[in-house]
Amino acid sequence: MxxxxxxxxxxxxxxxxxxxxxxxxxxxxxxxxxxxxxxxxxxxxxxxxxxxxxxxxxxxxxxxxxxxxxxxxxxxxxxxxxxxxxxxxxxxxxxxxxxxxxxxxxxxxxxxxxxxxxxxxxxSLLVGTKTRLLDTRKTTPNFRMCEKWAVLIGGGVNHRYGLFDMIMLKDNHVDYAGGIRQAIEATHQYLAQTGRQLEIEVETRNLSEVQQVLEVGGVNRIMLDNMGPTQLREAVALVAGRFPLEASGGITEETLAEVAASGVDYISVGALTYSVxxxxxxxxxx
Structure with missing residues (x-):
């Protein structure tokens, strides 16, 4: 490996x-x-x-x-x-x-x-689907390197390593910025001003926010946070392949397969590193 x-x-x-x-x-x-x-x-x-x-x-x-x-x-x-x-x-x-x-x-x-x-x-629960398993930043301080390495060894995929290698606009970022559009537009200005080339992911809490991301564009991935199976399927249909989709929030081994069946590209599970x-x-x- x-x-x-x-x-x-x-x-x-x-x-x-x-x-x-x-x-x-x-x-x-x-x-x-x-x-x-x-x-x-x-x-x-x-x-x-x-x-x-x-x-x-x-x-x-x-x-x-x-x-x-x-x-x-x-x-x-x-x-x-x-x-x-x-x-x-x-x-x-x-x-x-x-x-x-x-x-x-x-x-x-x-x-x-x-x-x-x-x-x-x-x-193993994702076999037969296109969905890949992601880790998160919910790691032990000063041991992240080893924990993320272990996820790879187990067959998972590393998400961003830290705050420095990807833009992740989560709910608090969106709320503090004043909304989806404001957060994305401010991010593009920041990247232009600093000369950085970083991928952008936006967390969405409902279909309305997904639609807002689609209207603004300029991102690399959309996170679907704490959405049930019905909402996930609707989001997949709405996005229609324009952006990769990541399901996150409260996903357990009992619900993992059903979430994957919705058609999302990724599922992120913090429990991979914080409660094993x-x-x-x-x-x-x-």
Whole structure:
């Protein structure tokens, strides 16, 4: 699987070093006190749950940041379907380094695997439709990079990464601007003045607002927020393919297929990243 563009060496190093500093402080004293400096050992990443594995590539970076001489042998890779008892990889080298890296590796991989697992499940509910599953900005502060990466591993699609790479005119933007037309026109003026080229998406709350967007134009996508199946079908008919449509708001695994059947192009689900159950993983000496 191709690494997404936001996973840069600089971003990875900053994240890992900050996370390690939070955990280690002035030293991993449990390890320093009990393990000889010259001790070498190995451990394997044991899967204790069923799901989709994510974070293996990140684990390599973490181990390398802690100790460049640690050696990791992959048995499984990101995106693999796993069951209880599977072994994802083996790490070998200085015992102290393995122990110091252990918790960060597990924290990242457990959450990423939980996100990938839920994403894969919801994506399976869309089979037979044209609809793609999107994530949102409802992510854990300073962990967005890993959470969005996990969505990709699970078969979902990343929406905008942050506030900087796309214009999203949501309900509060529209209300503060004075309406749909005012918000879109002001956005075009801003982009012209700043020389930026950013896609524009507008959130709509009813068919009247959808119609207003169609009258103004100049956008790349329309979001249909908290609309029921009947309204969604009417919106799809009204737009008639002129703009991609994204359904959002209160969509659950029970309603996902029905929403997709309305003909929308995308469904965004914040629960992909904010309310998932982590996969049970353990790093065990052997």
């Amino acid at each position: 191709q690494t997404p563009p936001y996973i840069t060496p600089e971003a990875l190093s900053t994240f890992i070093r900050t996370a390690l500093a939070e955990d280690i402080g002035d030293g991993d004293h449990s390890t320093l006190a009990s393990i000889p400096a010259d001790a070498h050992n190995r451990a394997h990443l044991l899967v204790k749950d069923a799901g989709v594995l994510a974070g293996v590539e990140l684990a390599h970076h973490i181990f390398r940041e802690v100790d460049p001489e640690l050696r990791v042998q992959n048995i499984l890779t990101d995106g693999a379907r796993v069951q209880h008892g599977d072994v994802a990889f083996i790490v070998e080298g200085r015992s102290r380094s393995i122990l110091t890296a252990e918790r960060l590796v597990l924290n990242c991989m457990q959450r990423m695997s939980g996100i990938a697992t839920h994403t894969a499940y919801l994506t 159950k982590s996969l049970d993983l353990s790093l065990k000496a052997f």
